[in-house]
Amino acid sequence: MSFVYPQFLWALLALSIPIIIHIFNFRRVRRVYFSNVRLLKEVKTETNSFRRLKHLLILLSRLAFLAFLVLAFAQPYLPSANQQKIKNLSGLVSMYVDNSFSMQNELGNDRYLDLATRYVQDLLPVFPESARFQLLTNAFENKEQYPVSAREVEDRLTELGFANEFRDFATVYKRQKSLLDRYAGAKANQVFWFSDFQKSTAGDLSKIQLDTLNQYYLVPIKSEKTPNLLIDSLWFENPFIKALESNRVNVRLKSYSEESYQDLMLRMFIDEQQVSTTSVDIGPRESVVANFNFTVKGEGLKPAKISFEDFPVTFDNEYYFAINASPKVRILQLFASPQSRFVENVYASETVFEISSFNANNLDYNRIEGTELVVLNELENVEGELANKLRAFVQAGGSLLVFPNPKSQNSLAGFLSSLSVGGVRALELDSLGTGRANELELLNVNHPFFQGIFEKVPTNMNMPYANAVLAWANNGDNLLSFKNSRPFFTRFQAGAGKVYVSASPLEVRFSNFAKHALFVPIMYKIAADSKTKGERPAFTFQEKNIRVGLDRPATNQVYKLVKDGLEIVPDQRIVGNELVFDMPEQALPAGHYRLMLDKNPVGLLAFNYDKAESDMRFYTLEEIKKTFGGQKNVQVYDFANSRNFIQDFEQRNLQTNLWKYMLMLALGFFLLEILLIRLL
Numbered sequence: 001m002s003f004v005y006p007q008f009l010w011a012l013l014a015l016s017i018p019i020i021i022h023i024f025n026f027r028r029v030r031r032v033y034f035s036n037v038r039l040l041k042e043v044k045t046e047t048n049s050f051r052r053l054k055h056l057l058i059l060l061s062r063l064a065f066l067a068f069l070v071l072a073f074a075q076p077y078l079p080s081a082n083q084q085k086i087k088n089l090s091g092l093v094s095m096y097v098d099n100s101f102s103m104q105n106e107l108g109n110d111r112y113l114d115l116a117t118r119y120v121q122d123l124l125p126v127f128p129e130s131a132r133f134q135l136l137t138n139a140f141e142n143k144e145q146y147p148v149s150a151r152e153v154e155d156r157l158t159e160l161g162f163a164n165e166f167r168d169f170a171t172v173y174k175r176q177k178s179l180l181d182r183y184a185g186a187k188a189n190q191v192f193w194f195s196d197f198q199k200s201t202a203g204d205l206s207k208i209q210l211d212t213l214n215q216y217y218l219v220p221i222k223s224e225k226t227p228n229l230l231i232d233s234l235w236f237e238n239p240f241i242k243a244l245e246s247n248r249v250n251v252r253l254k255s256y257s258e259e260s261y262q263d264l265m266l267r268m269f270i271d272e273q274q275v276s277t278t279s280v281d282i283g284p285r286e287s288v289v290a291n292f293n294f295t296v297k298g299e300g301l302k303p304a305k306i307s308f309e310d311f312p313v314t315f316d317n318e319y320y321f322a323i324n325a326s327p328k329v330r331i332l333q334l335f336a337s338p339q340s341r342f343v344e345n346v347y348a349s350e351t352v353f354e355i356s357s358f359n360a361n362n363l364d365y366n367r368i369e370g371t372e373l374v375v376l377n378e379l380e381n382v383e384g385e386l387a388n389k390l391r392a393f394v395q396a397g398g399s400l401l402v403f404p405n406p407k408s409q410n411s412l413a414g415f416l417s418s419l420s421v422g423g424v425r426a427l428e429l430d431s432l433g434t435g436r437a438n439e440l441e442l443l444n445v446n447h448p449f450f451q452g453i454f455e456k457v458p459t460n461m462n463m464p465y466a467n468a469v470l471a472w473a474n475n476g477d478n479l480l481s482f483k484n485s486r487p488f489f490t491r492f493q494a495g496a497g498k499v500y501v502s503a504s505p506l507e508v509r510f511s512n513f514a515k516h517a518l519f520v521p522i523m524y525k526i527a528a529d530s531k532t533k534g535e536r537p538a539f540t541f542q543e544k545n546i547r548v549g550l551d552r553p554a555t556n557q558v559y560k561l562v563k564d565g566l567e568i569v570p571d572q573r574i575v576g577n578e579l580v581f582d583m584p585e586q587a588l589p590a591g592h593y594r595l596m597l598d599k600n601p602v603g604l605l606a607f608n609y610d611k612a613e614s615d616m617r618f619y620t621l622e623e624i625k626k627t628f629g630g631q632k633n634v635q636v637y638d639f640a641n642s643r644n645f646i647q648d649f650e651q652r653n654l655q656t657n658l659w660k661y662m663l664m665l666a667l668g669f670f671l672l673e674i675l676l677i678r679l680l
Contacts (some may be wrong), residue, residue, distance in 0.1 A: 001658070004075035011070040015049045016291040018062040022055055036461065052678050057264060061673035068666035075659040082215065082491070082653040086127060091187035091214070092147055093127055094134040094176050095120055098195035100166040101315040101613050105196065105226055112221040116194035117157045119219060122646040123192070125151060125152040126654065134179060137174070138163040139587055147183055162315070163587045164541040164609055168203030177211065189214040196221045197619040200612045205619065215633050217649070218624060223638040226616035227257030229264070229310045231319040232287065234537060239528040240352045243299045245323045251290045251306055251319070256615050258284045268292045270304045270323065278465040299326040301604035303592040316614045320591055320606040321537035326352060329531040333357040336379050336405070342506045342514040343375050346523045365389045369577075370552065373530040374398065378405040378505050382415040394419055395495035396576025397549065399530035402501045404470040406510065416472070419494040423473030439465045440488055442480045443518070447489070449479055453521045466511030468503035476501075479522070487520075496576060500526055541583060541590075542610040548579045548595065548603055561605070568593075 001218055003009065038623075064535060097120060103113040112117075120135070127133075132147035135156055148156075172193070173407075180189050191214050195202070210216055230253070237248040251267070255261065261282045268276040276292040287336055296302060300321040310317050329352055333343050336359070347353035356367070368374060368389050376382065382390065392402050400419070404412065413424035440463040464480075466488060480489040492499040504511040539546055553574050559581070561568040568588070572581035579595075588607065595603030621639050628634040635652060637645060651657075 006074060008070060009076040011069060011073070012070050014070070015063050016359055017064055018059055018066070022059045024411070050680075054676060057680075058673055058676050060677060061323045061669045064669040065666050065673065068662045068669065072650060072662035075657065076662065081125050082405065085188060085215065086190065087505065089128055089131050089190070091184040091189035092132050092134055093123075093190045093192070094136065094179055094180055095123070095153075095192045096136045096172050096176065096194065097160065098166075098193075098307070099137045099139075099160060099163045100198070100201060101162050101164075102166075102196055102201070102313075102616060103200045103221070104162065104313060105616070106312060106313060107222050110534060112196050113160070113162065115221055116219075117160060119194060119645050120157060120192075121154060124153060126646075126650065127190075132183075134176070134183075136176060136179075138165050138167050140167070140175065140585055141163075159608070161587065164590065165585075165587070166198075166201040166542075166610065166613055168201060168236060169195075169205060170203050170208055173208055173210070180214065186213070187392045191215065192215070192217045192219060194219045195220065198613065198615075198622060199617045199619055200615040203618065205624070208627075210628070210631060210634060212631075212633055216631075216635070217629070218628060218634065218636045218650050219625060219645060220619070220621060220639055224618070225258070226313060227255075227259055227283070228313045228316070228614055228616050229253060229255055229257065229261065229308065230316045230611055230614040231306060232611060232668075234306070234319065234321055236537070238327075238444055239531070240327065240350075240351070241296060241323050241325045243296050245295065247294055247296065249292045249294065250286055251292065253280060253282060254287045254614075255282050255285055256617075260284060264308060266290055266292075266306055266308045268294060268304065268306050270294065270296060270302050272303075296323060296325040300324070301601075303604060303606070305606075313614070313616060315590075315609055316611070319538070320608055322592065322606045323537070324535055327531060327535075328352060328354050329373065329527045330371045331355040331373045331375065331527060332367060333375040333377055334360040334363060334379060335377045336360055338374060340377075340506050340508075340514065342519070343377060343523070346520055347527065360386060368393050368398075372399065373401065373527055375401045376401070377403050378507075379412070380405045380407055381411040383411040387411075387415050387418075390415070391418060394497035394499060397496035397578055399497060399526065400499045402499070404502065404504070404505050406505060406507075412470075416499070416501065419499045420476075420492050421490075421499060422475045423471075425471050427471055429468050438467060438482050438484070439463055440484050441485075443480060447479065449477075449525065453525055461472065464511065464513040464516040466504040466513055469510065470503050472501065481517075496578070498529070538606040538608055540608055540610045541588060542612075544583055545574075546581055546583060546605070548580050548581075549577060550602065551577070553577060553579055554597060557597060559602070560596045560598050563589070563591060563593045 008150045015619045097116050100115055105112050133150060133153045135153050136144050136148055197220050232252045232254040234251050237250060241247050263279045265279050276294045278290050278292055280288050282288045282657055302325055304323050305318050305320045307318045331353055333355060344355060344357060347355040390400060403437055416424045442463060476490040476492040478487045478490050481487055488503045490501050506514040516621060535549060555574050558569060559572055559579055568584055570581040570584055572579060581652055590608050594601045595605060625636050628636060637648060
């Protein structure tokens with residue numbers, strides 16, 4: 001046992017005062033005379049024996065009262081084994097404060113993040129004035145890499161807000177260790193983790209192997225399962241949003257609650273004006289799809305969002321997305337000689353399609369660059385500069401649709417082989433007029449390509465029939481096949497683009513596909529996919545690389561993201577017709593960001609917080625202790641003592657203060673003395 005103020009122990013000399021008083025009784029004795037002395041002597045003998053015992057007990061009570069009172073002022077304590085490491089700190093103090101959105105949860109009237117910052121503030125005076133600190137948050141900012149003083153840590157805590165990113169603990173540990181190795185070397189450090197230990201973002205704790213050099217303190221902020229709802233995904237029923245016409249958007253709502261929600265109201269806004277509402281019923285931990293019918297006024301890019309009310313977690317109550325009303329899809333059709341007008345008739349019937357047809361021998365190759373979809377309609381040969389331009393077009397993200405010529409030569413097979421279409425070969429078959437027709441297999445409506453096209457396909461549906469003039473290895477994504485499983489219409493991925501290949505021409509003497517009911521929706525879907533390759537309705541901040549399709553992107557200029565006066569210049573590069581930029585590490589608010597080139601808007605991007613944080617399930621104290629409790633250099637603190645963390649920390653790592661117990665004993669002996677005097 002040690003003392004904070006050992007000089008107070010000199011006051012123990014005061015114990016001699018009650019001893020002197022009891023040895024020398026200064027009270028005057030008064031004599032009382034009795035007539036019968038025999039009886040009096042017997043009583044006097046009993047009284048002196050009792051009085052001596054009583055005085056002895058009172059003396060001991062007074063001595064104990066004074067002794068424990070002096071010890072209380074001397075403040076005794078039991079030192080901890082870790083005390084010297086903290087008081088004589090040679091390394092750094094690294095503190096990770098989880099400021100993800102799950103820390104919005106509340107314990108009483110305090111948010112978890114407020115509790116964590118308070119714990120850090122309480123810890124700062126525990127360490128020596130010369131101690132150097134590292135404050136790490138989810139932002140992973142550059143300023144967090146360098147050791148700072150306690151005063152600067154306090155200043156940063158006053159500015160600390162919620163981050164739009166989360167980090168798993170394996171990443172946090174790796175980050176802390178690399179910085180500690182850089183600035184502290186082989187010295188022992190004190191490492192703290194303040195977090196709610198959310199399962200969906202913390203990662204697998206059992207895979208983290210903490211080193212044995214540093215001392216680790218895991219401080220879980222009390223966390224319980226919290227009911228929460230979120231919008232899991234969103235998609236348009238028709239990828240072409242038409243101005244002044246009825247459109248429809250589907251929203252998948254997901255519940256992380258054990259309770260049911262009845263008539264939950266969802267609202268849709270475009271240009272900050274409410275345009276539609278709907279209500280849904282959702283059961284415990286269930287997913288439902290809600291539908292909005294809406295109309296867009298005017299063409300172009302429109303900011304939109306869907307919102308609902310859900311407490312106590314509110315950061316994911318709004319889902320932002322962008323609408324491109326009446327976008328133009330530019331289609332280029334190439335032919336060797338005037339062929340059937342099936343392709344032109346399909347795309348000319350809709351104003352969203354802008355189709356141009358040219359003889360491949362008289363083509364200005366610059367037209368390929370400004371196109372989303374190129375259709376090769378029965379070209380016999382694809383070679384030379386045309387083949388080079390088309391390859392570059394596909395590699396950069398364009399879509400190519402090939403209908404073969406009955407007399408296709410090896411140049412077409414070689415061209416397709418260079419675009420990941422393997423085993424291409426020409427077939428010599430009779431036309432439908434003299435040969436046998438091959439019927440196609442019933443299509444798979446669950447294939448992602450057909451989703452949103454057909455509500456229901458009858459099992460007895462009459463499928464198209466065709467005779468193939470082209471064959472290839474079955475190494476692509478077959479959209480339509482013959483009944484013998486040979487591919488008829490296949491999609492291939494080539495670089496950033498797509499290649500669609502048909503086994504037969506569109507001529508009616510080879511196939512009735514162009515006149516079948518499937519032809520129009522499939523052609524529309526191909527055009528839609530070619531336009532929307534870089535047009536996503538929404539992104540998340542957790543995505544490291546964002547790809548945005550642009551028309552004739554500027555190669556020597558800088559694009560910016562702008563929102564409400566906030567201007568961001570991310571690291572960027574041009575790849576084909578796409579702008580690729582890296583998301584900055586700084587905390588950004590969810591919402592709509594204008595993509596600007598100089599002072600001209602060229603795009604609209606919507607960013608939402610990642611959905612992983614919406615799952616409000618957390619590691620329990622038992623799970624954390626089971627993972628790390630066996631390591632001597634790891635301390636795990638109890639949820640129940642979260643409000644008294646600093647006292648618990650000091651008792652376990654600095655000293656166990658005994659002055660309160662000494663004061664309680666002193667008062668106890670003082671009361672005992674009073675009882676002895678009054679009752680005996």
